[in-house]
Amino acid sequence: MLNRQGRPSAPEAGSAGAGFTTWTGHRGLAHEEPLSFEQGAKGRTAVDLPEIPKVADRLGGLAREGEIGLPGLSEPQVVRHFVRLSRQNYAIDLGVYPLGSCTMKHNPRLNEKLARLPGFADLHPMQPMATIQGALELMAQLGGWLSKLTNMPAIAMSPAAGAHGELCGLLTIRAALEARGDKRKRVLVPESAHGTNPATAAFCGYTVDPIPATADGRVDLEAFRKKLGSDVAAVMLTNPNTCGLFEREIIEVADAIHAAGGFFYCDGANFNAIVGRVRPGDLGIDAMHINLHKTFSTPHGGGGPGSGPVALSAALAPYAPLPYVVQEGDKFRLVEETEGEAKPFGRLKGFHGQMGMFVRALTYMMSHGGDGLKQVAEDAVLSANYIMAALGDVMTAPFEGPCMHEALFDDRFLKGTGVTTLDFAKAMIDEGYHPMTMYFPLVVHGALLIEPTETESKEALDEFIGALRHLAERAKAGDTARFTGAPYLAPRRRLDETAAARQPVLRWTPAQ
Ligand SMILES: Cc1ncc(COP(=O)(O)O)c(C=O)c1O
Structure with missing residues (x-):
């Protein structure tokens, strides 16, 4: 069951977590985080500011007349708010980020x-x-x-x-x-x-x-x-x-x-x-x-x-x-x-x-040098071809022959399974991966575009390939609900992505 915010509600008796009768919305170490505006108290700040002397004409009549409307938060509240939010996100520092066309590669610490x-x-x-x-x-x-x-x-x-x-x-x-x-x-x-x-x-x-x-x-x-x-x-x-x-x-x-x-x-x-x-x-x-x-x-x-x-x-x-x-x-x-x-x-x-x-x-x-950059390109192409070859027997590729830096699959391997490209991508979240790029490029039906980049180790690629193989096999075995209901294990479930793109709500308005 989903609660108001679209995340799984408290475990039912008999499920993992049996015995809970009330539920705070938190799940293990993942907190259900309110907006910064919904936290804190009026007048609270993270720094001590000196009293600003009131000079009548300082702003030439443009002085603010009402409240500024910012949340009143202490420093620990601010830090926790953003750290908690960051823990709800996937990141290149967490694992393989296979978004095709986006080249999500490691950002070197140097x-x-x-x-x-x-x-x-x-x-x-x-x-x-x-x-x-x-x-x-x-x-x-x-x-x-x-x-x-x-x-x-x-x-x-x-x-x-x-x-x-x-x-x-x-x-x-x-x-x-x-x-x-x-x-x-x-x-x-x-x-x-x-x-x-x-x-x-x-x-x-x-x-x-x-x-x-x-x-x-x-x-x-x-x-x-x-x-x-x-x-x-x-x-x-x-x-x-x-x-x-x-x-x-x-x-x-x-x-x-x-x-x-x-x-x-x-x-x-x-x-x-x-x-x-x-x-x-x-x-x-x-x-x-x-x-x-x-x-x-x-x-x-x-x-x-x-x-x-x-x-x-x-x-x-x-x-x-x-x-x-x-x-x-x-x-x-x-x-x-x-x-x-x-x-x-x-x-x-x-x-x-x-x-x-x-x-x-x-x-x-400068840290790679000319030869190093050449190797970047070669390794990016090698990684993509490794994925293409390793999944060739369970997924379907629209074009023959080796690829460059991206492995492109279509949705023929999902035919008759009741699972769509979108469902398959959402199931990847439950496996601990950010989905690949889907439905792009438009010239390929149900496209799944994977760009591993040159920065992934062979072990990381093998693990990723293992997850995709497993999902492709489960879809073919008829485990449809696992896909159509996915993701089950994310802080949020399926969101209305169309409304999010077409009618984004970008501004918080206080309750009257
Ligand atoms: C092929 C291609 N062209 C253009 C862009 C746009 O680049 P940017 O996101 O830096 O604006 C992208 C971004 O993903 C892309 O993949």
Whole structure:
């Protein structure tokens, strides 16, 4: 039975926990945690503040008239509240986090140590240039590594995530087209693309024209060629694509879009599969974002603050957004205004980007070195193929042959079991795992997309494979309720995910 908040209610007599007649909502060491607003007392604070003298006109008539409405909590209450909440979550520090396309890999502690150095952690973006020389040099160095790894001459550092990088890339392309008086209208996007690709193109005012996939999960080159025309601004292609496959005809795609006068945007979310082995600039790519929180191991942080620098070709470099770092002799300068030959399309953020992520990413690069990064890609691909091979007899793969860094399965192995991809994913929670990405990419029916990354040991992979094998066998054996009712062992059961996405309640309103 479920209580008001959707978690299992007190054990029934005769079950584990027999003898309880009342129930607090806590389960073992997992507490049922009220909102911070529902705890504490009016006027309580975690720090002692001096009495602020009342000066009538201090705020020019803008002084607050009512209550501020913050919860009154002591320091231990605050600490416990957030620690208790964190214990209800899954995390990369708890176990394998197989979300495909998201690259949830270990965040090395060395990165954290360096990011916490006071010289980096205590900087303020409005400090005078002379006092932030080290930070600017670090940004220039990180840009240099990205430029070398992509073989692309310019790097826009300010985007705050992959999707923000896509926006940066398409605005740069639009500026380059407008500079030559070319008002193109269409952007071609493969059907398998991540949702942010068409969303970005539409946001920039383009019509999105989908490119179909071939039976082997790749872009249909002939269909793509047929869609080209003088109104096509760009193609947005992901490589390796979201089916975890390398787009073998990528050079033909680049040649064709260039011949048609358009630009080639590459979604670089999956760069971790090819870093050190393939340089996107060599493939004819004009713009590509790199999610530092995927390839270069910086934390995801619940959607931000991330970092999505964009590598640009020589044709697009002049249109890169402000601000950017230049080196003049042994000094570094953040360019904030249009100068010289540059024609920046504008700026994406108030400041220069996520310094904490820059420090972590550069630490990761320098601690691996060029050969180490190449091995990152090789190990990520090896791990995914290991999973693919180990589960090939109990789960079904939509495409033949080896994969890149992600193992993709469809739901044919669940046919006739009464278990859906969603049920299967929820049952993984009861086995102690975060579910894999499900129902994406859209071109595969009931997709289950697993990205193990290079940071998992063979033992961890074997344990994970064991859990999936067990579940696949249980589903086929008719143990349906185990799936349709899952998760049984989580702090919350099945939530209304549609309402959560479409009508999110993001604000607490006090009871009247
Ligand atoms: C293929 C692909 N493109 C773009 C994005 C968007 O990146 P971000 O989450 O950094 O905005 C993602 C994120 O998962 C992705 O997997």
